[in-house]
Amino acid sequence: MKSRTKRLQQQLKIFLSLGVLVIWVGAASGFGTAQAAAAQAAAAWAAPTPASPNGTFYYDATNGSDSAAGDLDHPWKTFLRAVAAAMPGDTVYIRGGVYYERLLPLRSGTEGSWIRFMAYPGEEVTLDGTTVPVPAYYGLVDMNFIHYIQISGLRVINAGFYGIVAKNSSFITFDHNYTYGSYSSGIASWNNQNVVIDHNEVVAACASGLEENLTVSNTDTFTVSYNSVHDVLPGTNGQIGIAIKDSAVHGKIFGNLTYNLKPVGIYINAYASHLYDMEMYQNVAYNIEEDGMGLASEAGGLLENIRVYNNISYNNLTGFWLSKCCKTTHPFKDIYIYNNTFAYNGNAVWGIGIGVDNAELQNLVIRNNIVSQNVYAQISVVPAALAYITASNNLTDGHRNPLKEFYGVGDLVNVSPQFVNPAARDLHLSLTSPAIDAGYAQGAPLSDFDGDLRPLDGNGNGIPSFDIGADEFSLPAHRVYLPLVRR
Numbered sequence: 352m353k354s355r356t357k358r359l360q361q362q363l364k365i366f367l368s369l370g371v372l373v374i375w376v377g378a379a380s381g382f383g384t385a386q387a388a389a390a391q392a393a394a395a396w397a398a399p400t401p402a403s404p405n406g407t408f409y410y411d412a413t414n415g416s417d418s419a420a421g422d423l424d425h426p427w428k429t430f431l432r433a434v435a436a437a438m439p440g441d442t443v444y445i446r447g448g449v450y451y452e453r454l455l456p457l458r459s460g461t462e463g464s465w466i467r468f469m470a471y472p473g474e475e476v477t478l479d480g481t482t483v484p485v486p487a488y489y490g491l492v493d494m495n496f497i498h499y500i501q502i503s504g505l506r507v508i509n510a511g512f513y514g515i516v517a518k519n520s521s522f523i524t525f526d527h528n529y530t531y532g533s534y535s536s537g538i539a540s541w542n543n544q545n546v547v548i549d550h551n552e553v554v555a556a557c558a559s560g561l562e563e564n565l566t567v568s569n570t571d572t573f574t575v576s577y578n579s580v581h582d583v584l585p586g587t588n589g590q591i592g593i594a595i596k597d598s599a600v601h602g603k604i605f606g607n608l609t610y611n612l613k614p615v616g617i618y619i620n621a622y623a624s625h626l627y628d629m630e631m632y633q634n635v636a637y638n639i640e641e642d643g644m645g646l647a648s649e650a651g652g653l654l655e656n657i658r659v660y661n662n663i664s665y666n667n668l669t670g671f672w673l674s675k676c677c678k679t680t681h682p683f684k685d686i687y688i689y690n691n692t693f694a695y696n697g698n699a700v701w702g703i704g705i706g707v708d709n710a711e712l713q714n715l716v717i718r719n720n721i722v723s724q725n726v727y728a729q730i731s732v733v734p735a736a737l738a739y740i741t742a743s744n745n746l747t748d749g750h751r752n753p754l755k756e757f758y759g760v761g762d763l764v765n766v767s768p769q770f771v772n773p774a775a776r777d778l779h780l781s782l783t784s785p786a787i788d789a790g791y792a793q794g795a796p797l798s799d800f801d802g803d804l805r806p807l808d809g810n811g812n813g814i815p816s817f818d819i820g821a822d823e824f825s826l827p828a829h830r831v832y833l834p835l836v837r838r
Contacts, residue, residue: 430454433468440464445505447474451483454492460499465522470504477506480533485511490539494520503527513539514556521545528552532584534559539566546573553580557590564590564612568597569624577606580616589613592636597652598624604631613640616667621652632661633800637776643667643696647674648681648709660689661800661821665776670696670725675709684713688720690796692778692821694748694770697726704728704747707757710735716742717759719790721768721778721820723748728755744791746819763789768820780809780824787824790817799823 415426427433430450433443434457445468460466470476480491490513494500497517501524507514514530514537517523521544529552530537537553539562540546548565556564564580567573575593583589592609593616595602609616616636619629626648636643643664648654664670670693675681693704704722707715710733722729722745729747732740742759750756750765758764769784771777780786787809797805800821808815809824818824 434458437466437468439466439499442467442469444469444471445476446471447476449477449479451479451481453480453483453485453490454478454502454505456494456497456500459497460522462499462522465499465501465524467501467503468505469501475506476504477508479508480510481508483511485513485534487512488535490514490516491533492516494518494523496520498522500524501526505529506531507537508532510534510537513537514553515539516541517543517546519543523547524549526550529554531555532558535561536566537564537580538578540568540570540573541566542569543573544571546570548573548575548578550577551579553578555582555584555587555589556580558584558587560588560590562590563592563594563618565593567593567595567599567602570599570602572601573599573603575602575604575607579608580612581609582611583613591618592616592639594618594620595626595629596620597622597626599626599629601628602630604629605633607634609634609636609643610638612638615639615642615645615672616664617644618642619646619654619657621648621654623650624652625655626652627655627657629657631657631659632796633802634662636662636664637666639667641667642669642672642674643693644670645672645674646683646686647676648683649674649677651678651680651682653682653684654686655684657683657685658687658689660687660691660796661798662691663778663800663821664691664693665695665778667696668698668702669706670694670704670722671706672703673705673707673709673715675711680711681709682711682713683709683715686712686715687794688715688717689794690719690790690799690817690819690821692721692723692768692800693725694721694723694768694778695725695773695776700726702726703731705730707732707736707740709733710739712736712739715740716794717745718743718793719795719817719819720745721748721786722746723768723770724773725749726751728752728757730757731755732757744789744819746786746789761791763819778820779822780818780820782824782826784818784824786819788812788814788816788818790819792817 415428417432419425439461491510492515494517499522506529508531510533514533516539518541524547526549531554537556580592616639696702704725746763771779795817805823806815806817
């Protein structure tokens, strides 16, 4: 909270120095209406007072009035008034409190002049949908055909459908928000371009079982980064943690944490479309009832050019699963699984580190992965897929079922990776790990899970080489003290 407050205060200083319009909004008591009502309100209030050369600032606090002047001493009250006033380049700072209304941005920003809706630094802003009607497939915070908008620092709880959603929009950023108990997705992006979903927390979403906790569908050029997605609302079945699906293209999914969920932690699914060009890295999935992470083409769409590296998946049923669900055809092409760590997955009787259940493959590469102490098999591949797989330099630990285990060229077989503290699930490599400098260079990522550079000289032989797994071990730095010479 302190870091967020400091960052927002710094942003405010920048906005003030640039003469940007800043609007403060505070807790209101009335219910929100649909986007049409927002447009009606805009027409009634017309355009906001033009900014002076030094910037005009509007504030809205708990006891405000929409008929007031809109400054700090005479604040506005509702989101409707704020969105009617916000123009390109403006920032709406929302004061702390509980709001029983929907936030429906009305206008678009422009390139270089975004419209921003942000929590006031250091104050908790909650949008509570308990008594707020939200139509199906709309959100408590909702953007449709809107561009250059940022939503930051809000708590969005008990939404009647989506918590925060953008549709048919572009240049959208959702950051540092918190959602809880939404009927469907906590955060969703549908049919958008240039979207950033960063540092959000999505908790106990999908009470209805519809969609996924965090959904990105039919979105071109996006980042899903450093989000925490976890837990299931009591009495519900929950849903997938993070889903990238349909015709999503040009995406990066990294630094996310998913845990205590039921079906899958992170899921990339072409469904019936062509989904391609994804990088999935530095993510963690644990305590997922089924797959920690997975790939699919559930209705015959082509899943193509997917790069999966530096991820950690443990204490799930499976670490990483390449699915043949759910139709007769499910094509995968150019799938690269490099330098991941999949360990300690499985229940009392079954569980796999990497499972390849789909034989409809063109070029699957499995390289430099640590697959350790999974219950049933470390790497398991259906026989029909063997001809389409290139595998090498993996470390597998725990030879379970000789009919189910798969090994690549140069794999270290039935060898302990010697993690730092496996009981505490610290899966970094210890000094004596055989995974150090044992990887294959081609295609290996140039940094590791922690962001440390690869390759390093981990074994001290003077030759930098890639390690196996998500961690790149580095020898402790040594200082050499020269003798003190007095003259």
